[in-house]
Amino acid sequence: MKCQSCNSELGPGSVVLECPKCQTKIARCSKCRNLSIKYKCKCNFEGP
């Protein structure tokens, strides 16, 4: 799986969450999580 925000391989500390709108799995690496970079789902939902 790859980070939704920066597209890099997931390392330790990464999280996988579900889009509240369409339940698609969204992965974020620890870096993007720490920086609170927004993610965008394919359904156009954007979250922190």
Ligand SMILES: [Zn+2]
């Ligand atoms: Zn990332």
Ligand SMILES: [Zn+2]
């Ligand atoms: Zn979605």
